[in-house]
Every structure is written in C-alpha cells, then in structure tokens.
Amino acid sequence: MGGGGGCPSSMPSSPSSSSESLRHEFGEYVAVSPACDSDSDECCVCDDPEVEALLHGSGLQDRSHSLREAKEFIRRYKPGDWVEGVCDTKAGDYVLPEVTALLLVGPSGAGKSTLVNRITQVFDKDDDPDAPDQAHISCNSKSVGTSFLWEYRVPRNSNSICIYDTRSLFNNQEMDCKMLQRWMTKGLSHGEMVTWGNDDYNKIQNIKLMGRRYNFLPCKTRKVNFAIFVVNGVSVLQSINDDNKDYINLLHETFMCPFLAFGDDKPAVVVTHGDRLSLQQRAHVRNELVELFGIPLQQIFDIPGSDDYETDLSVLDMLCYCIQHAEQNFPIKINYLSEMHGRETTKIAERLTSLDATIEAAIIFLCIVILLLRVSDKLLQW
Template sequence: MKYDNLDDLDRSPCSISFDDSIRRRRRGRGYHEIMRSYLSVELRKGTLGEAKRKILSYTPGAWIEEVGGLRRSDYKLPKTTTLLLIGPRGSGKSSLVNRISGVFEANKVSSVRAQVSYNSFVENGTYFLQEYMIPRGSASFCLYDTRSLSDNSSDNYEMLKSWITKGVRHGELVIRDSDSPSFIKSMKCKASQCGYWSREARMVNFVIFVVNGVSVLKTMGDSNADEQYTYMLANTFSCPYLSFKDAKPVVVFTHGDILSRSERARVRIHLGELLGIPPDKQVFDIPDKFDAPTKLTILDMLQYSLEHADRNLPCKNRTLEKVVAVFQVVFLVGIFLLTLYFAHRLQKLMGKAMHRKHAHESETPLDWHSIRHLWLG
C-alpha cells in the first residue's frame, strides 16, 4: 500500500489497531488504579481526624513551595483563599457545598447552608453568587457557589472571564446575554429588593469543576445520546481562564451513590480522557453520602485544591515596590527639609522682631504687613 504523506501513514490499519491496543491497556491500568484507590480510602478511615486537622490549620499561603529562590514573602497572599465551584445545571454544586460544610460541623441541620434544587429539570438554581466560609466563621478559605453553566459556550466564556479577571462578590446577580428580557427584568427587581451585595471582590485562586456522574455515564453508553453535554464539558474545561499557569481545575463528579463502583470507575476514566487530566488523582468521586470514606475524599479534594491555589499565587511586583519605597523616602526627606526651612525662617523672623524692639525703631505693634515684610526679608 502506498501512502502519500505521514498523515496517511498515521491512519493505516496497523497504527489504528496499535493505538486502540495502547488505549485499552491504559484504560485497564487506570481502572485497576482507581479500584485500588477506593480500597485505599476504606483503609484510611482512621486518618479522618488527622486529615481534618490539616485542613483546619490551613492559612492562605501556608502550603507555598519555596522553590526557584522565591520565599513566602515574595507572593501576594490573599486574606481568604477563594475556591470557585462551576458546573452544568443539576451537577450538584450546592449539594457539594453542604457536604463540605458538614465535614466540619457536627449539626447536620446547620451544615445545610446552600439551597439545593430538588428537581434539576425545573429552570431554577443559583442566580446570585453565594460565599461560604469553610469552616463557618473562619477566614482561611471560602467556596463560591455560582450560576450553572449554559449550553451557549459564549455565555460561559464571558461569565468565566468576568469571575476570574474581575473577581466574585457575594450576593451579586449573574445574568447572561441569552437571558430573556422578562427574566432579566424580574431578577433585577428581586436583586433590588434583596438590596445588598458585597462591595469587596475576591479574586479566584482555584476552580472546582462539578459534573453529574449519571449524565456522563449516559453519554458513554448511548451512541444516540445528545453530545451537547460532553461538548460543553470539554469546551468549558479548556477555557484558558480556568487554568492557573499549568494547573487545570480539579474535577468532582457527583450522584455516584446510584451507580456501581465499576460504573463510577468508568466515569472517572472517561472524564480523564475527555478533559486531559489523570483520573485517579484529579477526578474525585464524591457521592451523596456522608460516611467516613466520602468525608475523607472531600478532605483530599480540598487539600489538592488549596495546595494548587497556594502553588500558583502571583508574585509581588518588586519593581513597583522599589519605586514606591523610593517615593516614600523622597517624600519624607522633602518634608524634613521643608520643616528645617520654615524653622530657620521663623527663627530669623523672631530675631528681627526682637532687634527692632530693642532698637526702638518703631513704637507701633507688628501687624500682618510688618510680619510679611520681615518673613520675606
């Protein structure tokens, strides 16, 4: 068989068969690694308290790796590390907020802080950005629950661009260009009635991408399934604004409690291949449960997110700092010299006044014109 170019050679039956074989081997190895990770979490249940204490001891910048000659003081440390939750409608972002909060709170009722949509097929959800300090009352890190992603990729692009470049504000209304005028009007009316949103914008430090494991499995097993969901996941995940340097978002898939463990492993492998990330290390399976393995998985996911948030903090602008420092020194020296000058002039003024008094040059009291004449010499 003759091939005109290397592209044709790459598409030969032998190379296709070889690629498929390598892909199957990789999937098989990944499947066994993921199944072992489930067993590992079960065996690590006794370390739950230690894992929780590690997260509770976290402060912004605490896990910075001092490499390349850089130290912790070289980075811009936020007051609070901000983790942004994004995902399609029905992915379980608000439920995830409640499960994370519940890991640190004994009262199950008080840990239900985010409003959960009971029926994901109904057009509702989170329309106002919501900030949740974790744990409650702490200032170490927070989660931001957001409006669901749209089927319109341009809507998602503009929404993510705004959040990442301008920051997020608690209580801020999120509307899209594709929203109907009546919907925008009603939501703005509701926003005006609510009245308040935070004036302080928090810059996003890392992103948690939340997906519905059942929806993903459906697209895997049904050749006639709508590919829009898969396309939207891959297209949104590849948005450059979501990556911090080379660090891509962490992925959490939910609703795994209604799937078998084998199906959950397949979902993780598929998401790893679709999004280009290691499925056993960057895709976390957090089902709608509240047992010890789930809590430990949540803590592992938080540790991964906070470590990468710290690792990719921006460095301070040393040139600007030096310019500001020089300006401050010049300003202080100028104030000092002006003080000396006015003190000297005042001393001369007092000396002239005393001299005129003793010489009886004038018996009239000093008025404003006389003082001005003496001051100007």
C-alpha cells in the same frame, strides 16, 4: 506543588470501583470479615463486647484519627502556608489573599450547591451536627437557581478558605467562556447577579426583585485562585451510553475554555451523584473523563452524596489538592522579582569576571610561550 505542607499521608482518596486494586493507603481501612471455621459453613459471631473491641477497636480508632487529622489540617490552614520555602521563598514574597477563593463551575444539574453542602457537612459533624445546609439547592425548573454569586466559608467559621457557588453554565460555549474569563480576570463578589443571554425579561426582573428583597450590598471583589469543575456522574454515564456527543463535546469545550488564566494548570474535577451508580459505573465515568479532559485520574474526585468515612476523606483530599494548586497561582511581589533579577545579574557578572580572568591568564600564558619560542630560536641560531 506548593511547599510548606501537604495532606496527611494517611488521607487517601476513596476507591471508585471494587474491581480496582486498592492502594497501600487503604490497607488499614479494609473491613475485616469475621473469622470462619473451616469445618463450618457459618461464620462465628462473637457476643463479647470486650473481645469485639480488641478485634475492631484499633481499626476504628485509626480511621477516626486519620479523619480528625485531615480536618484539623484544613482548619489550621492560612493563605501562604504551602508556598513557604518553595525555591527558598517566603510567604511574604507573594501577594497573599485574605482568603483563598475557589470557584465552582459546571452545567445545570451538576450538583454544585449539593457539593457545597457536602463539604460543609464534613466539618459540621464536629462543630454543629444540627446546622442547616449552607447552599440552597434548586429542585425545580421554576426556580431561578443560583442567580447570584454566593460565597461560602469552609468550614463555616473559616477566615482562610471560601468557595463560590455560581449559576449553571448557559450551554453556549462562547457566552460561557466570556463569563468565566470575566470572573477569572476581574474577580467576583458575593451577591453579584448573574444573567444569561437566554433569560427573558420576566426572569431578569424576578432576579432583580430577589436582589432588592435580600438587599445585597456590594461586597469585596476577590480574585479566583483556583477552579473546580463539577459534573453529574449520572448525566455523563447516560451521555456515554446514548452516544450523546453534543453533551460530551460541550463538557470538553467548557472545561478547556481559557477561563483559568493559569497556564496549563487545569481545574480539579468533581463527579457528583455517584451514590446513584454502581462502583463499576463510577469507575467507568472517571476513566472516560480522564480521556475527555486529558488529565490524570488523581485530579478527578468521586464525591457522591453518601455520608461515610471514605467520602469524607475524598472531600478533604480534594480541598487539599485545590488549596495547593491555588497557592501556586499566588503572584510574586515585584520587589522580590527585582531582587531575584538582581541576584541573577550579579551571578552573571561574577561569571563574566571569572571568564575574563581566565581569558587574561590564557593570553599571558600564550605570550610567554611565544616569547620562549623566540628566545629558543635565537639561541639555536647562535
């Protein structure tokens, strides 16, 4: 994990199933049932607002404080905050981006644009509750969808974090991997047109016309620092129930594509549309994805379309996770590497020098012993 900070300890992920035992972090968030009289089948209801405030006010304050603290943690973030101090390094030892860029990828209908709006909504509640959605959501097959790479700041006025919404994958492993590799290695820029091999001539012309209409200007190319793989929980569950191995295999192969170029650091996984499933079904989907992708449960974030406290915390928890891993991918400056190599060389030289002195002392000691043995032998002969 990157150093220099971390998510507030009071910020848990939302539980994915009522059958799961809640972690200790959830203890203060469990709703308290009204007190019941043991001799009565009905619960007592208190009409006194002052008593109600005493009973429930502190819990609500704690919840609001935790959410507010988590939001401010993201708002204050600057690239390099979490690598500061790792292995005695400084933020200046790394090549820091102007903005930490996160890439959303996933199949058609995964909910990438919806996720952008859900993330933004968490901060808009404080900044501008009436602000419109940032990302356009495709609602029908006639739409060209997200045909251009779109950069969204999180929060809207942030100069530190941006999320790139992308066009849905082509469902062709070879082409998907090539496109993802290009984005990961060469970077991406806002307004870049995205076409797939199955796009017909008319569709490509419509996309180009849209580009000219909105007059997309060349934007700065950004290196991708971390990726988020988005899947539709409803589609995954349906494929599991129908034993649709083609869809499951496609998810697995796309997830395992070498597009990350980050070694073994696999992307975070976000499961959307959980509000259409029961808690048990949501837990089942997450457990299946753990087995499918070979990642820990903590790397899968259940973010439904619900507008509630636990979902907001899950969004913030996901952002913290992605930022921390993004900072692990910041390259180290060459001069720092040279300095580090110089330090190692100096240490090795010092060790060799110390070893030489030890060997020299041992040789002198052996010579003295041999000399003494010879002298004693001469004395015995006399």
